[in-house]
Amino acid sequence: MDYEILELGNVVLQNGATIRNGRLAYKTFGTLNAAKDNVIVYPTWYSGQHTDNEWLVGEGRALDPARQFIIIPKMLGNGLSSSPSNTPEPCNGPRFPKVTAYDNVRVQHRLVTEKFGIERIRLVTGWSMGGLQTFHWGAMYPSMVERIAPFCGSAKCSRHNFVFLEGVKAALTADAAFAGGWYKTKPETGLRAMARVYAGWGFSQAFYREQLDIKAMGYSSLEDFLVSFWEGLFLPRDANNLLAMLWTWQNGDISANELYGGDLKKALNAITAKAYVMPGITDLYFPPEDSEFEVANMPNASFVPIRSIWGHFAGGPGLNPEDVAFIDGKLKELLAS
Template structure:
């Protein structure tokens, strides 16, 4: 499968007005690019994830098959591999933040300059990856043939913002937070953060079914501790805040290209678009996703019938939802 590589941009201007002397984008390529360049797929990362956390679906006969497709997995700013508060001290300070406009401009430079890819057969994204996918399709419509947006919206809704505010408050209410930085590990913050995330990311029906008991967890509390909190503790809390701030600012129209006109931005998408929420997603709701699909000229709305909530879009423990997504992506790629 190869190893991760780094692409560096010099004097990269952020949308917030700051200029980074170096902006680093870490990525990994799976599969080979055809001589005519027609089999390239871009897969941006999701909240809290690095490419090795979510590349399970890039495998032979998987959702994205590297024997047929050249899949470029790119780590978004703030995730700890690409430029982030943990590796670039100036980032994460007051007034210095990332937007998806920043992410996608940097990714565009990577794709065109470093990899020599003129057009993407597909941009595939789950959650914050879907947000980046929408930005790709609107900012570079001539570069994106197809878009698969799983469990994500092109604009963060007010209801979704409340979820994000609670996550931010969970971390910054910890005694280790000095109002600007963490002076130690936010133990209480991580614990509360994980409880909030676990409650929103899966549905009520999921918790009634208790699938986690079959995976070696002996109780709900054990599942939250080892299945959720332990994972987020692997991330620098400054990076978690940076990605929350990007998510909060997600608005497809809020950039110099569309000047705040979200509806115009959505209507500018020419890619064949597959909008795939989960029927039980609590924060990227099917109603919100269906409303966005209606604004895109060449779109199909195909919700995932699942009790797994938001996690249905990344079904590494869930063969039924994986099969549903695999079939939908195969249909899209055949068009």
Template structure:
């Protein structure tokens, strides 16, 4: 079931890839695999370029809606845009959805498994070349993985607030957020009335302290009382989406373990993996990011042969690649459109 459409989201036709099983790089498999996606543009017009838009941790195919539309960077009148739901987001195959491998019986997956499943979707649709892969946060990490895994298919990449290899700091943020959720995730029937409190604790870590900067918070809120009201409202909105804590936890494990250097053939050499990228690449970062450190984006950009690094001057931190900061969203639309031209 799709979550209720929120302000700023774009409703679009949906599709679903169904496979008997998806073999993971661990050797385990997801049985009765399903991959959900939305399509913007004329899917039947083969003359239009193909864009693969990827979602962040805990998000859906709506994650990049701020870039989609007439006159924006991703114009459905000029491209076929496939916005794909990553494994574990509660719309594609996830621990909370599986009947044959429910909850903790669901196998662990990686970001490369997400990308491999997306490649299978393109293959299923008869698409041999992807003109652009774009994403923010975990979506940006998937975009770089696409360019490493399938260099002969991907022509251009836009990775916003990405990492090529997850930093210890990002893993610490994820772990703090997991601690807020894990007891409920293990057994949702224990104290179900505590779920709002657990999501509020998670929101304090992920959507407030990790996603913003001190300057942004001081500008947005007048004081602690207003922050508490905002957290309560955010928790209510999050509960309305129906996202399961265990799904987020599984995605966070994939996030923690990510390194493009672990792609087959590179033996853990992250630099060699980045140097193998053929695609024209744009990496966008803010001056300060308290989730995916900006230095991780700078470091990746230094090792990609044809890479433009864009620093978006915003104090919104990790939220820079979203509709949260209208000025930053406008700048990203402009810079990405210029890059694609």
């Protein structure tokens, strides 16, 4: 096992439900210095695990283990932290409690403070749902977080984004084998259908027009890409885990808590961290317009678009070297500021 577990005990969630004997999986890189001021928190994305984040960590990068102490906490529901797939009866499978991004960041805060005794965080960064958690860190713990850099993510799931995810969910759950979440065998047809729905959204129109699936990624045809990349991405995942994280995504909102009472502008204004908000200009479900609204309501934020035709995947997981270099360069710039 190349990761560690923080035993959380009973975790009472925002909605009043409880995860009993909760577990937060995490991985660290580098060494926490004596001053405990070299900390970077780097949450995972939808369906992603720590290995899917490691493309941004390495020698000479902004997230360099020789200089930084990098913590990758894994989302609740991702299969390694407490999830539908690993929680014992009766809260297993579709009975797993509904978890918000707020709940996720609250237990991550316990990891940072209780396990490591950290009081200041140099940077929180993340892609996609990792970006959602990054915004939450900035809004929930403004005095603790010095910098944030959410990329290809948002502070609140937009209505259009919600609808996109309804299509993903409908494709997965329409498989008769899904059986309301009580499947005996993997709902393979549903997972493959979900992947096909997702394929039209993850990359941009220009990406497909330029045939980058073939010319840049090396697939032999469009069908090969749809099967090998997209179906290959989701088939190894557990369906209930995917649905649990999808609910978390759809209900993502940094203001949906007792701190801000649903006032999104108030929550954004409370993020005092120096921020680089980095949307992909061709991202189909986290469009740059949403990021412009966020930046306009944050006191110390810059709008830093990723000028790429790789759509949402401009942000990860390390597929396009030019986008990787841009993101890494901006993280270095932010850390140096």
